[in-house]
Amino acid sequence: MSYASSLYFTGTEIGLSLAGLVLLLVVAWTGAKSARVITILAVSALVGAIAFTASLPTGSPADGFNSAFGGLLRMDSFAVFAKILIYLATIACLIITPRFFEERDGYRGEYPVLMLFGAIGMGMMVSATNLMTLYIGLELSSLSSYVFASFLRSDWRSNEAGLKYFILGALASGIILYGMSLVYGFAGTTDYSGIRAAFSTHFPIGALFGVVFVLAGLAFKIAAVPFHMWTPDVYEGAPTPVTAFFASAPKVAAIGMLVRMALVPFGGEVEAWRQIVIFASIASIVVGALGAIGQQNLKRLLAYSSINNVGFLLVGLAAATPAGASAILIYLVIYVAMTLGSFSALLMLRDKEGQPLETFADISGLSTTRPGLAWCLLFVMFSLAGIPPLFGFWAKFVVFQAAVQAGLVPLAAIGIAASVIGAFYYLRFIKVMFFDESKREPEQTSPMGHWVVLVVSVIVISPLGYFATPWLGSVASQAAAALFAVA
């Protein structure tokens, strides 16, 4: 294991760190006026990171080939898949952010720089193969998230969201750390394959506690029930572009981290955590669906929708098979497209004075006042509800297929039946936009960047997406196989 190869496989993180530090210096010297330029530079750094990540050799899953620094990080095809998705989501968030803050005099160069550091942390989360690197990546990304949530310094809702997020996030981190210490104590190592090897001979009850604590902490991070209660408040309070970010990139990172954690170090004791995952999955689907029904605020509703989606993702994890892991990755791609589509549409919904339209009453009759936007949202909502022929159906299809193949028919049946409850509130979007009379006059034009993100998302989730299934399926199953090849 030479340093050259270690540096090569962590090239993405190193490159992004250098870019972040340089941009930070530029910001320090030029001040707020260069924020837009910094954003463009940050986006190009991320584009470069995607290009470099995609070029990394991932073909051979041979042991140790693509791991760096003595097994601290592993750049296998799973990590590559997740990272590219994270960077793409981050780029999309950077594109839709500036206008929102500029109008509130709050856009500064720190934002894109923090995004870059957040991206590094998220990249580490999905490629970490050691509890220590995992924790560093987690904290790096969380730290920037706390700042984002309270980025509108003058807005008390934003401050409250930041504080809530910070306190509950710190609590979750503490729980994870405690779980990790127990795992370390019983396994004698923080290395993933070492933990797996140690537990394969002997799995004491204390280690089970460790696993449960780690999973509970991770459930906080992915906002799975019963650790979801921060989500609606933070999503509602945080500035909308930040909410879009929270719902996309960090979600991918946290799910990726959870999947690797569950399947690699704890992959030998599937039965130990499967019940927990099944419970969290069904509870998330049901609570996410029921909680959304009474909501009037669209951001809050989308928060519950993300809880609901996490439930479906966990169905794939409960399968604990390569098909399940690949289904999660496919789901994540589609979920990110749907989330970014819905939030960029939300950012485009403003009245004539530029005030955001955030409740159902505000968007009634949108199909007559802004038909293009309304039709895009219709696609997104039917897709979120999982109604074919939209591509959101495919996401549900693959996770339930994995669950059925793993013999979890009751879980699949309950999960899919509960998805009908979810369909109810997605339909409400359509009903309000298409069936009701218009009450408020929305702003007629929207910036190009928002349209680009929205249209790209809508194309992904349109029935055209099915043509990508052979490619997406093979890439995702290759990525999933990497997790099982290690074992």
Place this chain on the structure above:
Amino acid sequence: MGFPILSIMLLVPLVAAIACLFLEAKSARVVALLATLIDFVLGVVLWANFDIGGAQWQFVEHAPLFAGFNYALGIDGIALMLIMLSVFLMPICILASWNSITRRVGEYMAAFLLMEVLMLGVFMAQDLFLFYIFFEGGLIPMYLIIGVWGGDNRIYASYKFFLYTLLGSVLMLIAMLWMANAAGTSDIPTLMQYNFPVEAQRWLWLAFFASFAVKMPMWPVHTWLPDAHVQAPTAGSVILAGVLLKLAGYGFIRFSLPMFPQASAQFMWLIFALSMIAVVYTSLVALVQHDMKKLIAYSSVAHMAIVTAALFAFNVQGLEGGMIMMLSHGLVSGALFLCVGVIYDRLHTREIDRYGGLAINMPKYALFFLLFTMASIGLPGTSGFVAEFVSLAGVYHASSFATLVLTTGIILGAAYMLYLYRRVAFGDQKNADAAAMPDLDLREWSMFAALAAAVLWMGIYPESFIAPMRSDIQALDARLAQAAPKGDAQLKVGPPNAHAANYIAHGSESTGEAH
């Protein structure tokens, strides 16, 4: 197979639907009519080229476009007839909306054309999941049609329609996933010959039943139908009654029966019981309706109950009768909803009491209405008679009690239809505004004429429609023979009579005494 006619039939309305979204009202109407007429012509070509008695699956297309499921199309005679029904009704639907829809015409036509794509796709799909995508996708345009262009209570109706049918369908998806996993393929023709373990069949059958029973709709999950019908615009009702309800019947005949024959036999009692309740109950409910559309909606439930009973009679007559019933009901109920639509457009009410004596001022209309009323009752010479007779003959082999109850439904059917007709078309012209309504114009006349011709053709020479399906139904019957339960009418063949029944013995004193 050189010319991909099935794909073209899907593509034409799809392209037209996208075009309609961007067109203004006038051209959208023309584009929609042209697209549906092209599809109808393609349908006729399809029928003309269908090789009766040839291969079971014809016009097969197969393309490995997707992962996890195949783009596989192909039709047999059963699918062909239902495709014909759809492409025949679609231009009529577009014509029916010609003047009555004035708001957001482009979007309306786009929704209808998309609906056509998805309906045709359901009948053409040869892959389990492709079928599901088309089957479920149909909810989206119908939800919009009811919700945007429907009546006063449209929002409630659209939700009820959507959530009811969705809840029914999702369990079917899990069953499909299980089947594809167990059989290792999602190819429908292969699965139709695959023998699932009987224990599993029961669960699978119930999962499919949940979906099809709601869609059909069977009592007691039929309650979404009257609401949806009443609130939908006329053309929406036509397509709902004409084709969408048939998706469930097609589902029974394509999935439940051939794939789970043993389970179907075990649950025959359930189907019969629900069908019997439905026929009598909904017919009685129909008798007391004040709303014309609601009345016809309830009559639809009753007629579809005869379809379900006939399909599960496990014999050729039942299957043929069920199919003819579906085709006939598609035409007749569609026509009846049009009859309501025509006078609704003039007076904007569906209250039966607001009409009366229409035979005086609308003689052409009254004539067509009478024909379709009689077809609904099942008068010989109309399609309804063939349908009811063959279906009940089939059910009689299985259960004479069920036949008895189902026949009661037919008598009640005559009662509510004739009562409706009397109140609308005969009697005094008690409402001045109803008496002043003009008779049919050319557009309406041509829609009714087309439907009337089809109804009479099916009534007088049903062989045209049965012939393409015959070999498929026989194949299905052969597949079902392994599980077919014994009927309760165990006919014993006695010794043949020495003489014909009208034989008169000559030159014998003893027979002479009988006079």
